[in-house]
Amino acid sequence: MATLETISSIDTSARHPIRLVANRTGLTVDLIRAWEKRYHVVDPARSDTMRRLYSDYDIERLRLIRIAKQNGRRLVDVAPLTLEELRDVVSEDSRYDSTTDNQAEVYRPSWTGPLEATDARDDIDAMLFAIQTMDQHRFDQLLQEGLVKQSLPSYLETVIGPLLREIGESTRLGKLRIAHEHMATAHLRTFIGALRFRETYTGGEPKIVITTPTGQLHELGALMIAALVSVDGWLPVYLGPNTPADEIVACAIQSGARAVSLSLTYPADDPRIATELTRLRSQLDGKIPVFVGGAATAHHQELISRLGLEYPPTLNGLRHSLNALRDRQFKEQTA
Amino acid sequence: MATLETISSIDTSARHPIRLVANRTGLTVDLIRAWEKRYHVVDPARSDTMRRLYSDYDIERLRLIRIAKQNGRRLVDVAPLTLEELRDVVSEDSRYDSTTDNQAEVYRPSWTGPLEATDARDDIDAMLFAIQTMDQHRFDQLLQEGLVKQSLPSYLETVIGPLLREIGESTRLGKLRIAHEHMATAHLRTFIGALRFRETYTGGEPKIVITTPTGQLHELGALMIAALVSVDGWLPVYLGPNTPADEIVACAIQSGARAVSLSLTYPADDPRIATELTRLRSQLDGKIPVFVGGAATAHHQELISRLGLEYPPTLNGLRHSLNALRDRQFKEQTA
DNA sequence: ACAATTTTGTCCTAGTTTTGTCCAGACAAA
DNA sequence: TTTGTCTGGACAAAACTAGGACAAAATTGT
Numbered sequence: 001m002a003t004l005e006t007i008s009s010i011d012t013s014a015r016h017p018i019r020l021v022a023n024r025t026g027l028t029v030d031l032i033r034a035w036e037k038r039y040h041v042v043d044p045a046r047s048d049t050m051r052r053l054y055s056d057y058d059i060e061r062l063r064l065i066r067i068a069k070q071n072g073r074r075l076v077d078v079a080p081l082t083l084e085e086l087r088d089v090v091s092e093d094s095r096y097d098s099t100t101d102n103q104a105e106v107y108r109p110s111w112t113g114p115l116e117a118t119d120a121r122d123d124i125d126a127m128l129f130a131i132q133t134m135d136q137h138r139f140d141q142l143l144q145e146g147l148v149k150q151s152l153p154s155y156l157e158t159v160i161g162p163l164l165r166e167i168g169e170s171t172r173l174g175k176l177r178i179a180h181e182h183m184a185t186a187h188l189r190t191f192i193g194a195l196r197f198r199e200t201y202t203g204g205e206p207k208i209v210i211t212t213p214t215g216q217l218h219e220l221g222a223l224m225i226a227a228l229v230s231v232d233g234w235l236p237v238y239l240g241p242n243t244p245a246d247e248i249v250a251c252a253i254q255s256g257a258r259a260v261s262l263s264l265t266y267p268a269d270d271p272r273i274a275t276e277l278t279r280l281r282s283q284l285d286g287k288i289p290v291f292v293g294g295a296a297t298a299h300h301q302e303l304i305s306r307l308g309l310e311y312p313p314t315l316n317g318l319r320h321s322l323n324a325l326r327d328r329q330f331k332e333q334t335a
Numbered sequence: 336m337a338t339l340e341t342i343s344s345i346d347t348s349a350r351h352p353i354r355l356v357a358n359r360t361g362l363t364v365d366l367i368r369a370w371e372k373r374y375h376v377v378d379p380a381r382s383d384t385m386r387r388l389y390s391d392y393d394i395e396r397l398r399l400i401r402i403a404k405q406n407g408r409r410l411v412d413v414a415p416l417t418l419e420e421l422r423d424v425v426s427e428d429s430r431y432d433s434t435t436d437n438q439a440e441v442y443r444p445s446w447t448g449p450l451e452a453t454d455a456r457d458d459i460d461a462m463l464f465a466i467q468t469m470d471q472h473r474f475d476q477l478l479q480e481g482l483v484k485q486s487l488p489s490y491l492e493t494v495i496g497p498l499l500r501e502i503g504e505s506t507r508l509g510k511l512r513i514a515h516e517h518m519a520t521a522h523l524r525t526f527i528g529a530l531r532f533r534e535t536y537t538g539g540e541p542k543i544v545i546t547t548p549t550g551q552l553h554e555l556g557a558l559m560i561a562a563l564v565s566v567d568g569w570l571p572v573y574l575g576p577n578t579p580a581d582e583i584v585a586c587a588i589q590s591g592a593r594a595v596s597l598s599l600t601y602p603a604d605d606p607r608i609a610t611e612l613t614r615l616r617s618q619l620d621g622k623i624p625v626f627v628g629g630a631a632t633a634h635h636q637e638l639i640s641r642l643g644l645e646y647p648p649t650l651n652g653l654r655h656s657l658n659a660l661r662d663r664q665f666k667e668q669t670a
Numbered sequence: 671a672c673a674a675t676t677t678t679g680t681c682c683t684a685g686t687t688t689t690g691t692c693c694a695g696a697c698a699a700a
Numbered sequence: 701t702t703t704g705t706c707t708g709g710a711c712a713a714a715a716c717t718a719g720g721a722c723a724a725a726a727t728t729g730t
Contacts, residue, residue: 018705029705030691037708038689049698050706072355074386075689093355134590136572137536179574179582179589182546186554186575190532193525201472211517219521237471239514240521247514254514255469353716364716365680372719373678384687385717409726410678 014045014053020327021054023204024233025062032062039079041065057083064090120158127163131184132176139184143191152195152231156224157315160192164220188220195227201235206326207257211239211248212264213276221263221294228315229261232323245279252288259325260284261291261318268296274303281307289325291318349380349388356389360397367397374414376400392418399425455493462498466519467511474519478526487530487566491559492650495527499555523555530562536570541661542592546574546583547599548611556598556629563650564596567658580614587623593664594657595619596626603631609638616642624660626653 022029033052035041042061044052064086068078071093078086123146130139146159171181210226212219219241226236237255239248252260260280264273273296281290290309297304297311304311312318357364368387370376377396379387399421403413406428413421458481465474481494506516545561547554554576561571572590574583587595595615599608608631615625625644632639632646639646647653 028691031689033706034690047698051698052705072352072358074352077350077352093358134572134586137538137570140532177582177585179578179586182574182578182582183572183586186573189524189575190528194529196525197475235472237469237518238521239517240524243514243517247512247517250512251469251514251518363680366678368717369679386687387716411676 012055012057014055014058016054016056016059018044018052018054021059021062024059025066026201026204027062027066035062035065035075035079039075041075041079061086068093120162123159124163124166128166128170128176131167131180134180134183136183136187139187140191143188147195153228153315153319156228160188160224161315164188185220189223192220192223192227196230196236196238199230205233205235206259207235207237207255208259208261208322209237209239209248209252209255209257210261210263211243212241213248213262213273213280214242214244215270215272215276216264216266216296217241218265219263221265222261224315225261225263225293225318228319229322232319233326234259234322245276245283248280249283252284257288259289259291259322261293264292264294264296264300266296268299273300277303277307277309281309291321293318346391349390349393351389351391351394353379353387353389356394356397359394360401362397362401370397370400370410370414374410376410376414396421403428455497458494459498459501463501463505463511466502466515469515469518471518471522474522475526478523482530487533488563488650488654491563495523495559496650499523520555524558527555527558527562531565531571531573534565540568540570541594541664542570542572542590543594543596543657544572544574544583544587544590544592545596545598546578547576548583548597548608548615549577549579550605550607550611551599551601551631552576553600554598556600557596559650560596560598560628560653563654564657567654568661569594569657580611580618583615584618587619592623594624594626594660596628596653599627599629599631599635601631603634608635612638612642612644616644626656628653 018029018032021027022032025032032042036043042054042058044054044058047053061083064083065075065078067090068086069075071090073089073093078089081089123142127139127142130136130142147155149155150158167176167181167184170176171178176184208229210222210229212222222241223238226238229236237251237257239251243251248260248262251257262277262280277290277292277300284290290307292300292304292309292311293315301311310321312321353364353367356362356367360367367377371378377389377393379389379393382388396418399418400410400413402425403421404410406425408424408428413424416424458477462474462477462481465471465477482490485493502511502516502519505511506513511519543564545557545564547557557576558573561573564571572586572592574586578586583595583597586592597612597615612625612627612635619625625642627635627639627644627646628650636646645656647656
């Protein structure tokens with residue numbers, strides 16, 4: 001189902017015109033060419049008529065270099081680095097960035113060589129143990145360490161998502177106290193909320209309203225989506241949980257959002273889900289697609305199809321739908 | 336003695352441009368150059384075009400010197416010290432005046448006076464405007480900017496607290512939509528939650544359980560307290576909102592907490608407040624003090640005095656009570 | 671307490687390097 | 701035709717360097 005390689009590895013097949021690259025990286029067309037001319041920052045393939053054709057790999061490189069420059073790096077220094085080295089440099093810089101102080105014994109992956117193959121199962125177990133022993137500090141440490149081992153999307157899918165399910169399950173079975181669940185949830189709220197700000201925004205991103213409808217009080221699913229779509233160049237307008245349909249509509253219109261995403265978790269059989277979704281669909285401009293996801297989605301299949309909402313089965317599916325939507329709207333916009 | 340540079344794992348290869356050093360240390364580029372010119376605080380390598388290139392070692396030195404200056408040391412005195420001597424000086428200073436918290440956040444020349452009330456007013460108005468226009472990015476920018484103008488405790492007291500009250504008030508009066516309030520609240524949840532991680536923990540901090548009792552769903556007050564006490568060397572065990580008394584007790588015992596802090600906001604007349612507080616007090620070891628605060632505290636004056644809970648009137652009052660408690664317990668422990 | 675002195679952060683000028691933007695003319699795509 | 705991309709080069713803005721001036725704290729001396 002969820003093919004991992006499409007998430008973690010970056011497509012190197014070339015196809016994007018320079019304009020799209022500029023749009024997505026926040027750089028100007030001229031600048032991209034200048035960087036190539038002077039420092040060979042990227043070496044795009046060419047069409048048979050010498051048009052530059054960039055791959056997703058190139059785009060990621062350019063994005064990282066832009067961030068590195070913002071952190072004070074010089075173009076001369078970062079231009080020759082590989083993608084992995086760039087990631088290291090950027091993540092190291094942002095870790096020190098104005099806030100966090102130096103800590104001698106904290107894990108520093110940038111210099112300790114290549115990433116070891118990671119077993120998500122072990123990581124999750126270690127996290128559950130930290131929760132059980134109320135070791136908040138250790139829990140945070142594990143979360144941070146796990147993140148640097150892989151890309152954010154795959155981290156959310158392979159670690160954070162399963163972890164959330166296991167916390168819920170363990171609490172239901174009495175293996176964790178309510179206090180443990182509270183501590184873990186509160187900490188994850190902070191952690192996931194901060195993930196979004198690892199990305200830098202250029203101002204040109206399409207917006208997406210993300211929330212949960214009335215009655216749905218669990219926000220972590222929605223928050224994960226906010227972090228996820230940031231990676232792909234969307235600007236989330238995150239409203240927290242429990243937002244009435246009217247307010248979602250008002251927000252989408254005022255902010256000029258291109259999409260709306262709702263997370264449905266618990267309770268699954270709340271009748272308000274149907275009324276709110278119906279109301280939302282009828283009031284929203286037909287051009288704004290509504291995505292739904294979460295554990296409770298399965299209980300509302302029929303309604304969702306009837307209303308014409310989109311329900312990608314995995315986080316990865318959501319990513320692809322949104323990427324397609326963004327690129328489609330980009331073409332319409334320039335055409 | 337045996338601590339030579341070979342042991343400390345700091346990279347001495349020079350590669351960082353001055354701008355990056357400024358970012359990481361919080362010093363201005365002018366100041367870094369001035370220090371070099373006058374006291375040879377650092378002696379960076381040069382590129383072939385005379386650009387300064389700093390090593391990690393240099394950065395660490397500058398960071399420590401900045402901290403030493405904040406602690407009242409004079410530049411002339413600390414400039415000639417080695418890295419190890421600097422570390423000693425800094426750790427000695429921080430041990431000595433760990434209670435006097437003067438602005439430990441960002442370096443600020445001592446003669447730039449404290450933030451004036453009018454500035455806070457302007458900041459809050461600008462934030463409210465950003466909220467009203469759904470400009471999440473601007474809102475975040477304003478929050479970050481405001482933070483570097485003053486210390487964390489005074490920022491919470493003069494900006495974040497009033498802002499929260501005004502958001503609530505404006506929503507009640509219809510000046511803000513529910514969607515605006517949701518957006519602002521969700522963003523503040525992320526922002527305040529992250530504040531705590533500006534501090535570094537050594538492992539020896541006394542713990543304090545922070546939450547809200549059953550029925551109290553607003554967590555931002557509690558979260559502010561978690562950030563606040565981190566500054567003073569407490570390790571918050573933050574449980575989020577709506578925690579039953581039994582669970583608070585279990586958590587306090589399992590984690591070995593020295594104090595419990597509860598935030599009461601809304602609804603103020605919830606009868607569960609009385610039952611939960613009573614239950615909490617009776618089950619908790621008498622040695623663990625319980626602090627209560629928040630807008631709803633006033634409605635329960637009589638109960639609170641009867642149970643012998645502490646209710647400092649301001650955030651600052653809470654800080655002082657906690658500092659006193661920590662120092663008292665420290666003395667008992669050593670005596 | 672007051673004045674003199676020292677310390678220290680900021681700013682200025684002028685020259686150099688680095689980096690971002692723009693232009694012109696040719697060609698390609700829609 | 702109109703719009704976008706290509707190359708190569710010109711130009712301008714931004715950032716850095718050195719040296720020095722200046723004024724606000726902080727310290728010292730009376």
